[in-house]
Amino acid sequence: MGFQPYQRFCLVSLVHIILLLLLFAVAEYALPSAAGPASDSREDRIQVLAAQFFPGADRVGAFTGNPPAAGVFQASRRLGYVFLTDQVMPIPAYSGKPISTLVGLSTEGAITGLAIVHHEEPILVVGISEQDLVRHIEQYRGQNIAHPIKIGGAAREGYVTVDGISGATITVMVLNASITRAAKAVAASRGIPLVAASLPERATQGAPPASPGPGRASSDEAPMEPLWMAVWQQRKVRAAVLVAGLVVLTTVLILQDWLARQPSLLLRVRDAFLVYTLVFIGWYGLAQLSVINVFTFTQAVVRDFHWDTFLIDPLLFILWSFVALTLLLWGRGVFCGWLCPFGALQELVNKASRRLGLKQLELPAVLHERLLAVKYVLLVLLFGLSLHSVGTMARFAEVEPFKTAINMHFQRQWTFLLYAGALVLVSAFNGKFFCKYLCVLGAALTFPSRFRIFDWLRRRRECGRPCQTCATECPSQAIRATGEINPNECHYCLDCQVTYWNAYKCPPLVEKRKRLERRGQRLKLRVSKLG
Numbered sequence: 001m002g003f004q005p006y007q008r009f010c011l012v013s014l015v016h017i018i019l020l021l022l023l024f025a026v027a028e029y030a031l032p033s034a035a036g037p038a039s040d041s042r043e044d045r046i047q048v049l050a051a052q053f054f055p056g057a058d059r060v061g062a063f064t065g066n067p068p069a070a071g072v073f074q075a076s077r078r079l080g081y082v083f084l085t086d087q088v089m090p091i092p093a094y095s096g097k098p099i100s101t102l103v104g105l106s107t108e109g110a111i112t113g114l115a116i117v118h119h120e121e122p123i124l125v126v127g128i129s130e131q132d133l134v135r136h137i138e139q140y141r142g143q144n145i146a147h148p149i150k151i152g153g154a155a156r157e158g159y160v161t162v163d164g165i166s167g168a169t170i171t172v173m174v175l176n177a178s179i180t181r182a183a184k185a186v187a188a189s190r191g192i193p194l195v196a197a198s199l200p201e202r203a204t205q206g207a208p209p210a211s212p213g214p215g216r217a218s219s220d221e222a223p224m225e226p227l228w229m230a231v232w233q234q235r236k237v238r239a240a241v242l243v244a245g246l247v248v249l250t251t252v253l254i255l256q257d258w259l260a261r262q263p264s265l266l267l268r269v270r271d272a273f274l275v276y277t278l279v280f281i282g283w284y285g286l287a288q289l290s291v292i293n294v295f296t297f298t299q300a301v302v303r304d305f306h307w308d309t310f311l312i313d314p315l316l317f318i319l320w321s322f323v324a325l326t327l328l329l330w331g332r333g334v335f336c337g338w339l340c341p342f343g344a345l346q347e348l349v350n351k352a353s354r355r356l357g358l359k360q361l362e363l364p365a366v367l368h369e370r371l372l373a374v375k376y377v378l379l380v381l382l383f384g385l386s387l388h389s390v391g392t393m394a395r396f397a398e399v400e401p402f403k404t405a406i407n408m409h410f411q412r413q414w415t416f417l418l419y420a421g422a423l424v425l426v427s428a429f430n431g432k433f434f435c436k437y438l439c440v441l442g443a444a445l446t447f448p449s450r451f452r453i454f455d456w457l458r459r460r461r462e463c464g465r466p467c468q469t470c471a472t473e474c475p476s477q478a479i480r481a482t483g484e485i486n487p488n489e490c491h492y493c494l495d496c497q498v499t500y501w502n503a504y505k506c507p508p509l510v511e512k513r514k515r516l517e518r519r520g521q522r523l524k525l526r527v528s529k530l531g
């Protein structure tokens with residue numbers, strides 16, 4: 001039997017998306033590595049960079065001492081030192097590994113140059129251009145490390161403020177802490193005095209700090225607190241708003257039976273929460289979870305686990321903690337249906353298209369079932385790449401359009417925009433197309449969700465035998481023809497629960513209501529296991 005026109009349209013759309021994915025993979029694989037040309041050895045590159053950091057230098061010594069640093073000389077005169085931040089202050093970043101940055105430090109305590117030698121940060125591998133990174137680290141050149149350096153925000157007396165990189169705030173904060181703390185450690189071990197002179201107004205973006213006086217060391221010698229504590233303090237308001245939102249969601253989930261009997265209220269609550277997820281969690285908080293986070297956590301557990309790695313971003317930490325709990329109680333659907341910003345974007349677009357009267361184009365059930373396997377195949381491929389390198393995996397993890405659509409607010413190269421835009425467009429005609437067939441994060445979350453403790457979604461004996469009302473209306477096609485809800489595909493939208501409690505829509509309930517009405521009685525809905 002041949003396909004209907006709408007089925008052919010869906011198949012053609014699918015082929016186009018697969019071709020875009022292939023184009024994506026080729027384009028990403030062709031991007032230059034952050035580690036520099038393969039032909040240059042690490043030692044040779046360090047020698048070349050050290051000479052650039054100190055014009056006139058004719059010799060670079062060996063890396064010795066504790067912490068290790070190499071002296072840079074002009075004849076017999078020492079110009080300063082170079083050191084690698086991961087050898088002095090190895091602060092783990094998103095990848096679970098520190099960023100290796102070569103830093104030049106003069107004998108007066110000024111930074112003479114910086115260059116990133118190696119990293120596996122996903123946001124820096126893809127999404128941030130080399131020019132953006134160079135411009136950022138060039139802001140450190142000439143700064144005296146006696147003055148604390150902070151990333152963006154309001155001016156603060158006594159601090160040097162450097163601009164951050166949009167979409168990579170936490171990674172930049174890790175980089176800043178690695179550079180400044182490592183520089184101070186090297187200065188202290190080599191007897192370099194840190195004298196805090198008055199700062200020019202441009203450097204502080206405010207009033208200059210009070211100088212401790214000529215020849216006096218900076219008073220900033222207190223023990224350094226973990227970087228994550230400073231980040232949490234800076235983002236405590238955002239964290240509080242996120243926690244408040246999660247409390248609201250928990251209330252919705254606990255009261256789901258009552259809300260399902262108030263469909264208008266549930267619809268308003270759900271639409272408002274989707275907007276909150278997209279705007280606050282996604283575009284503002286940049287807390288879009290990714291399969292990269294899953295692989296980072298897996299590698300950390302297997303190799304060298306540090307809480308600091310996961311506490312570095314308060315919103316991501318809080319969100320992951322909540323998702324871990326809800327996986328055990330409700331399954332993956334709570335995240336996929338309520339807390340994923342890109343999922344919220346797709347659903348809001350689909351709702352808008354329905355209100356405009358656009359026809360929905362669902363794939364045939366047989367094809368739908370086959371395509372559900374695609375995301376699991378992609379997950380296995382990415383897992384294999386992650387065993388080799390998180391950085392390499394991150395290139396191909398761009399199958400997730402999250403970075404383009406959420407973290408970087410659609411401000412990227414045209415190839416990324418084309419891919420993310422195509423998925424959003426398709427979602428207008430086929431609800432959450434990406435989530436159903438291509439989301440590797442959703443695929444990864446199905447495994448721990450198998451251990452969920454409760455089954456909160458109510459079903460009737462007649463579901464699927466013969467009633468197909470919920471199965472027909474399910475936006476994620478998660479209800480099988482036999483009536484069972486597939487927990488691996490359910491997004492917990494509660495649409496089926498609204499139907500379950502609707503005495504004018506659920507066929508078994510409609511029949512019961514009419515029977516009672518003929519007797520002059522009124523149907524009373526009671527909560528029971530099978531309804």
